[in-house]
Amino acid sequence: MSQEKNSQTMKPLTAANKLGIYLPATPESFRDSTFTPAQLEALRNDPPEWLTELRRTGPFPRDVTARKLGISNSGLQRAEVDALTAAEIESLLADPPEWLTRERANLVAVREEAERVKAKEAERRAASNRPAKNR
Template sequence: MGVLFSATPAEFRAGVVSRDELNALQANPPAWLTDLRRNGPHPKQVVAAKLGVSISGLARAGITEPLTTAEIEQLKAENPEWLEHERGVQAEARKEAARLKQR
């Protein structure tokens, strides 16, 4: 679902969601799900994707906690050296993966 499980409502965390219920949540998300997707806090895989870095890159930068959309946007605006470096690392990894795939 692309959201931090611990940020979901308690009743959602306490229950079991069937495949049909999950499909319904995806097709017609409730307000809490829409809000979490828009504002966070986001799990690390979403944070990494929004910043254009790897999860390992986040760890190297010391980012281990979930971030909100506002915090992610602030990092993008500040563009610290580590972010620029990790984006370059990610770009090189993608190039290498594409090169290997062509072989």
């Protein structure tokens, strides 16, 4: 006797996040639906025209926008910027405003500091693993 699998469903926001798209830019039919993993996979494998266009031109969600601009999500939030289209991103990259230049420099500094801390921690671990010298 086999039981039917009771497939879990996900909310539109979760599905949009998994597809890497900005939920408010999706059609109302998408925003009013729930999705099974199989339906999500079908959208990935055979995207409708609106999904293809949204992925190409945006608006993009914050994480995608931040990555395309070369800054952090927090940097976008500080600049009070949310979703941007591909054209808006290109415009900002062509003539970066002061906030974008500052946020890019900030991200570089944060990454450099993280590398410094990682190297220092690795050095500390290596030193603690060395055998003690006999005196």
